[in-house]
Amino acid sequence: MTDLFAAAPPAWHNRARTAQANPQVWAAPRTPQEVAAAVAHAAQAGLQVRPVGSGTALSPLAAGQEMMLSLAGLRGVAELSEADGTVTVWAGTPLGELAAALDSRGLSVPGLGGHAEQTVGGALATGTHATGLTSRRLGAAVTALELVDGQGQVRQLRPEDMHFSAAALSLGALGAVTRATLRTQPAYRLRLSTRSVGWGELMALGPEYAQAAPHVSLTWRPAREDHEAVLLRRAWPVAEASGAAAPSSGAGTGASLLGGPAQALADAGALFSPLPAPMRQLLESRAQAEVVLAPQHALLTGGDPLRELEYAVPLAALTPALRDLRAVLTRAGTQGTPLQLPVGVRFVAADDLLLGTPAGEGMAVITLGAPLALPPEVTAPHFRGAEGVLRAYGGLPAWGRLHGLGETELAALYPGWADFRAARDALDPQRRFGSPYLRRVLGE
Structure with a gap:
């Protein structure tokens, strides 16, 4: 447990320096159980938590002044099932690393886009996508998610679950995704x-x-x-x-x-x-x-x-x-x-x-x-x-880019807004994964 939290929390900024934070606590878990322990610690201390990947988003989605939860230690391919046509990957894995590993096996994932250093968790949280009318967002390729919710519970979500479509593009507002299973396709x-x-x-x-x-x-x-x-x-x-x-x-x-x-x-x-x-x-x-x-x-x-x-x-x-x-x-x-x-x-x-x-x-x-x-x-x-x-x-x-909209304007744009709010109420009722920025775009 002592290695989970940094003795001196570092100041943080994203790659573009359009977002900064000086968190009170910096957590660097290496397993889903340590993620859950960090969230439990935050709950006991009354802190809000922001999961962070590689900082490629321009918006301050990841910025948190209380606890920041780095997922960089959860990295790599956990399982490749060519029979099922899926790959399970840890959330802190950079997209470029995942793509190269799959390409070496003659495979790829649909909807791959974003920055080579962007993590899988960050790409899912911000709705990253490639380009073309045959290409949906990376989140549309997800067949299963592991998520530590706002109550510190490790959840396994699949498409048939009520809150799956919210968790596959969650803005990090429902919890911390620790790993994801993605559909694969032949490399090209x-x-x-x-x-x-x-x-x-x-x-x-x-x-x-x-x-x-x-x-x-x-x-x-x-x-x-x-x-x-x-x-x-x-x-x-x-x-x-x-x-x-x-x-x-x-x-x-x-x-x-x-x-x-x-x-x-x-x-x-x-x-x-x-x-x-x-x-x-x-x-x-x-x-x-x-x-x-x-x-x-x-x-x-x-x-x-x-x-x-x-x-x-x-x-x-x-x-x-x-x-x-x-x-x-x-x-x-x-x-x-x-x-x-x-x-x-x-x-x-x-x-x-x-x-x-x-x-x-x-x-x-x-x-x-x-x-x-x-x-x-x-x-x-x-x-x-x-x-x-x-x-x-x-x-x-774009959720990962700069914009000036707030909750009222955004709610009018998305038919599924009320369902997303319901998923947030279910998975993070105390708004453990909240922040001033999320308050602006999602409301309370």
Whole structure:
């Protein structure tokens, strides 16, 4: 028990330094039982608990001033069942590490997206997803969850359980996920190609790009006329892929060939050096190489973070939303500091998670990014204007990104909001896993 708590709790901040905390207690459990012991200690001391992964989320979801619960010690693949087509993985496992381990066995998991260093628990808590209308959130691939709830009980949840769809995307508000069982599928390679897209074509065909390939990303900078589409076509299975040699599938950022959507998956210029070198080189020389084969986990972001605002809007609203976004960003640059901030567009399929993508044809995910070197007061007019546009089109904010919505606005956006609140009441009635930020977005 003495090794469970740090003698001197460290100050904490996320990778982007958009969230900070000075917790009274820092717990570093290595087993589900130690997680339960930490929660019991918090209850006895009257402390609230925030589980934390690798700190890749920009929002202060993980920040806690009372107890912070690091899940980094719960790491690795617990069980791989090729017969059942599942992998059980500890919540503190980085996505890049999981993807590389599965790829070495000819397997992958659907919906893999996010940062290579992001943990499985963090990805589930924030609703991380890849890109494409054939791809749902990672949480939709979960077939079982182990969760330590707000009462310190270790629970095993499956899809038939009442609160499963809340726990698979929980914001860390129902308890601490200690391990998850995910569906697997055969590994595959991505055939990547890029092409320039004119503004008129983007306005005429925007939603149709979602159907162009299994994985699609668009990028544009509103003050300029250059736009680029990145199409990722699935070569399935790996044994049948042909063409250029696939890059190394090692863990970590070395396997990350593509940047995140705000990093544009494109040549975004010197300000966006966080794009991994292989992708920069590919895009700079795309006239010489139109197609490359890459493993699925090339979709994981590498490099330094950006300050990002991200909303998902209905597919039908993509074209008018981009048109209005271009106007408001141009106006913000005219009235304030002219900035060339890239806008990225991805797509996500519907799922049945209470705080996920509502049932339907899927949504377009629009991201505005800014380098952290730019002071927030300089980018604030651009971000405020963009958020106003995306909210006007019924946009759903990304849980791991920055947004200004509170409980009243969010409750109106999610049909399953009342059911999520009921799950919270059942699993954490004392709000042991609460925080000021969660009070803002979820209410009491």
